[in-house]
Amino acid sequence: MKKYKVNVNGTVYEVAIEPMDGAAPAAAAPAAAPAAPAAAAPAGGEKVSSPMPGTILAVNVQNGSAVKRGDVLFVLEAMKMENEIMAPCDGTAASVSVTKGATVESGTLLCVIG
Numbered sequence: 316m317k318k319y320k321v322n323v324n325g326t327v328y329e330v331a332i333e334p335m336d337g338a339a340p341a342a343a344a345p346a347a348a349p350a351a352p353a354a355a356a357p358a359g360g361e362k363v364s365s366p367m368p369g370t371i372l373a374v375n376v377q378n379g380s381a382v383k384r385g386d387v388l389f390v391l392e393a394m395k396m397e398n399e400i401m402a403p404c405d406g407t408a409a410s411v412s413v414t415k416g417a418t419v420e421s422g423t424l425l426c427v428i429g
């Protein structure tokens with residue numbers, strides 16, 4: 316089973332999904348990879364990554380901008396739906412890594428909040 320964290324309107328849910336192809340060894344390897352970035356995040360600030368592949372429609376934050384938990388930082392278009400990427404904590408945008416119109420993959424670093 317693969318476990319994912321899903322953020323819906325500022326509330327984080329943990330979801331477990333079982334692959335239908337029965338490939339248990341392949342499912343175990345990706346599950347270990349997301350644990351490492353979560354542990355590294357506090358040292359350099361809170362990392363905000365893209366939850367899915369898509370196109371950045373709006374960038375509502377700049378380097379040095381003060382943000383509050385729940386503020387909409389980016390609007391990401393994925394599968395013809397607009398998804399708001401919100402700030403997970405209060406702080407200052409230490410670095411913004413994407414621009415409007417950029418195409419991102421799942422896990423792409425969007426910004427760091429310090």
